[in-house]
Amino acid sequence: MQTNRLDAHQLTHTYGQGDSAAPALADLSLTIGSNGPEAVAIMGPSGSGKSTLLHVLAGMIAPDAGRVVWRGSDLATMRDSRRTKLRRSDFGFVFQSGQLLPELPAIENVALPLMLGGGLRSGAEAAAGALLHRLGLGGMLHRRPGELSGGQAQRVAIARALVGSPGIVFADEPTGALDRSTGQAVMALLIGATLGHGASLVVVTHDAEVAAACSRVIRLEDGRVVSDGPADGGADAFAHAGAQGAGAQHAHAAPAAQPALVDQPTLVGQTALIEQEPVRWGAQAPAHPAPYGAPEPRGNAATPYPEPSYAAPHSASVPVAPQSAPVPVAPQSAPVQHVTSYGAARGEQQVENPMRQWIGQSAGVPVANPAHGGVNGFGGAR
Amino acid sequence: MTAVRLWARLLRATGPRATDVLSAVAFAFATAALLAVLGGVNAFRVRLETGAVDPADGALVLTLSFVAAALLLPAVWTLAQAAVRLALARRDDRLAALRLVGATRSQVSMMAVLDAVAQALVGVVVGAMLALAVTPGIARIEFQGLPFTVAELLPPVWVWLAAGGAVVGIALVAALASLRRVHVTPLGVAQRVGGKRLSLWRIAGFLLVVAGYIALVVVDVVPVELTVVIVMISVLVLSYALIGPLVIQGVAWLFAKGARRPETLLAARRVIDDPRGAFNIVGAMSIAVMAGGAASLAPATAAPGDPFAVDIATGATLTIAIAGVLGAVLAGIAQSAKVLDQRREHQAMHKLGVDLPVMQGAIMRQVALPLLVGVGGAAGMALLLILPTFALWMGNASSVLIWALMAVGAVVVTLAATACALPLVRRVATEAVPA
Structure with missing residues (x-):
């Protein structure tokens, strides 16, 4: 290859x-x-x-x-x-x-x-x-x-x-x-x-x-x-979450810092590709019956036509333990409590929940800003 | 007056650009064609007034020459419009820069209009000289059993002035109209929404004309004079312009659906986007080819030596020739203007890795498709008339053969003129990428 x-x-x-x-x-x-x-x-x-x-x-x-x-x-x-x-x-x-x-x-x-x-x-x-x-x-x-x-x-x-x-x-x-x-x-x-x-x-x-x-x-x-x-911001955080997440072992043989197409969400880099059943937004989005001879589903073959949603985390909240040292040597890890993201599934609007799978998973806190209390995947905090 | 002075200074500073020259050439051809047609009409008028020909025949030929002139006038109008588009094609950058440094909207409009009118004036002068130059050639053609004289073919001075004034006037009106569009919707240029909708009234209008023609000419509901019949025939012929764009759009839609090659798809979509522009190139040519096909039968069906039948065939051949030349110049000019208009598109395609032959193929097919539908369809209709009657003209096939050659020639010349726009595609697409 x-x-x-x-x-x-x-x-x-x-x-x-x-x-x-x-x-x-x-x-x-x-x-x-x-x-x-x-x-x-x-x-x-x-x-x-x-x-x-x-x-x-x-x-x-x-x-x-x-x-x-x-x-x-x-x-x-x-x-x-x-x-x-x-x-x-x-x-x-x-x-x-x-x-x-x-x-x-x-x-x-x-x-x-x-x-x-x-x-x-x-x-x-x-x-x-x-x-x-x-x-x-x-x-x-x-x-x-x-x-x-x-x-x-x-x-x-x-x-x-x-x-x-x-x-x-x-x-x-x-x-x-x-x-x-x-x-x-x-x-x-x-x-x-x-x-x-x-x-x-x-x-x-x-x-x-x-x-x-x-x-x-x-x-x-x-x-x-x-x-x-x-990049500044939370790249390390999500890379670590990906490496430590439950789905990481299904990832392609790629380095942990690289994205991969997996069955479970992998939090890699700052943007995750989630391949899953369509996230349904009320009555607006019927499931697509694989139009135009859609390609073979990747990932879980049992799913008839998994429709991946692309989403980028906007911010994720993790509890931060009190810091004793001014700068920790290694990033801390903590379970994600709340994720806000932008997703393609909802057009150009900010949506709250396509990444709820992340909640509870372990995420690293950026080394540079341990007291931040949040992880900004997309620059500015909300 | 500030605008005029600024315009003159900019013109001196930059000199004429390639597009200015092309646009002046288009105005020149439009003027020359207009004057040649008016010269022919004048010759028939002079002959009728001086009693050189039989009054009845003379009146009929004069009326027919008006029909031919009426057929060619829309082509002249379209050509002048295309020339204006070309004249204004590069205006956007310059006008935007002028607006930025504080020129008012009316000053900027004034300068754009001056551009178009100046090129029209140059074109009119060159076109008049061109018309004078070809007049001795036209004088060799025999009509009504007599060759023309140069004197017959030169209309009075006021006709020349009026023709020149008309071309400049068309430039002025087209420039103002084009600028007004830009003013009303600044985004209209960049964001085209949907194809240009063609009104279904076109079908209704066409059917109305056909019904009138059948009632007055075919069924003779009320007795009418021959002149009315000829007027009805010319209205019928011109009403082709009502449904022509619809037919071309429909066929282009079929091409777009079935296209396998990207250049065909692109060309068909562009024709769907602007069916009137596509029809304008081939409209006059198709009508001339259709009418010429029918007229080519006249010499074989008339009594031997009947000059009227020969005149009909000669007139039809001349009309095809002028329509062919106008169509060819129009195709070259219109496609050049489009390439310049779509400069950003071509640059983006080049960046994306679209090969130049694909872009150039799309430009060619954009003309070839309407030619196929318009001229091909017209020739097919004429052949339906000609082929079953071949026993009639086999012994006297020259006028039919000349017709066929003229039709093929018009198509070839039009495609050749379109090919003149191809180097422009390379230049525009590979223009230095800004840093």
Whole structure:
């Protein structure tokens, strides 16, 4: 099996010439996905080179110098036509807006990458329909982008990015055109669904909340990496909960810090993929009878058509023992008492209970802020 | 006046862009076609007034030339509109920047209108020269048993001025209309909701025309003069424009349902999105091809040496030629304007890994599909008339063959003109990605 590892070596890229030359990337090296799928945020002030880095990593532009190695091939030296094909087959993209073809209904927008890859229309639409159902857009398959809200359109874009089973999804300010709560829900879905598909996510953002939802944050200044490490907030907490949770032993053979598709909820990273019976929201959501020849259910085969819900924890409360030392050496663990999350099942609204399975499970308290009393999976506390 | 001065300064600073040139070319073709058609009408009028031809025949040919002119006028109008769209295609960035630095809405509108009118003026001048240049060629064509003279084909000066004024006026009106749309709904540009709904009144209108035609021409409910019959025939022909877009939309819908290739799907969806735009390219051509097919039978069915029958076939051939040229220029211009309008879409597709041939194939099919439905359908209808009567024209097949060649030629020229928009797809899609 090919590993989804992207290596960038000593990237240099400059715009303009002579006195007006502005270095966008200066001898920048990094690796993404070396230990399995991860969600990486690239942050930095305007002009720090983050968009250039994304475009170079995704093979949209060739750097002046340096190498970008994906699955053993150097993108920088590849012919443009081959890079185009590779973008289609191996990468997924989510932009700020304006990326869906306005004339095509949602299902055809999502099916297009598969058709471009030579897939049959029927199969492509079956896969697109199933994916849109999973992302909570089952009722909007035939709406055109102009008939969708901004958040819905971004979910269609996420479906399109994932439909070809990419190794990496690149996102450029994916929530930039959305209001805060819609943006949080879209981000939760983007991370959850991307990692759930076994792909890494690379997201360029100005937004600290978006970055906090990722498992790793790379900060750029003047085309150089100035910091590279885990996101602030509760990433460690949920990683530990996942490692200690009852379902962890069913996880794929992936490191504990990585997401996995399991029968039981695994609290990994900051976003969990829960594969289960549909969470029913009153009379609004009938169970979907596996439309469009839905794929074989993953996980528990006894469930006729498990519909996964993607949800991101917003905050979880754990009791904090009185601290004697100012900073504990290892994270504390405590049972989760209350979880609030954003979930795809309910569109863009904040919902209270899709992660109630977490309650009672053990969660670590962030080392950096032991007296916090809560775990913020998504940046700001409520 | 500030707006005029600012506009002139910007024009001097940036110089004309490729789209300005294309748009002026479109205005030039529209003007030249308009003047050529008016020249023909003028020649028949002069011949009738000077008594050079039999009065009855002369009046009939003059009326028929009006029908042909009426058929071509919508194409001229559409071409001018497409030219305006092209002229305004790049306006958004510049206008937004101007608004940011404090230009008022009316100043910005004024500048956009000046853009369109300036290009129309250039186009009118070039088009008039083009019309003068082709007049000796047209004069070689024989009508009513006599070749035209250059003098006959040159209408009075006031007609030239009126024609030029009309083209500039169309540019002005189309520019104002286009800007008003932008003003009323700023989001309307970016967020298109649903396809353009075609009113079902189109079917009712078409049926009404057909009923009137049957009552007056076929059944003769009341006795009418020949002129009324000809007017009814031209109204019937023009009413095709009512149902044409509906038919094209319906066929495009079938194509979208059955499409296996992404470029076909994309093209069909775009035609469904704008069936009137698709029909405008092929409308005049299809009617000319259908009428030309019927007219091509005339020489074989008439008495030998009857100039009227030959005139009908020649007139139909000329109409196909002019409609073909207008359709071709329109296809090239309209597709170029669309590529520029959909710049962000094309850039996004390129980023997503859509191959250029797929994007370019969609642009070609967007024209090929209406051509197939419109011109293909018209040719098919004409063939229904022509093929069963082949015993009649086998001995005198030249006019039928010329018709077939003209029809095929019009399609080929239109596709070739569309292909001129393809390099633009590459340029727009692979434009430097902003940092």
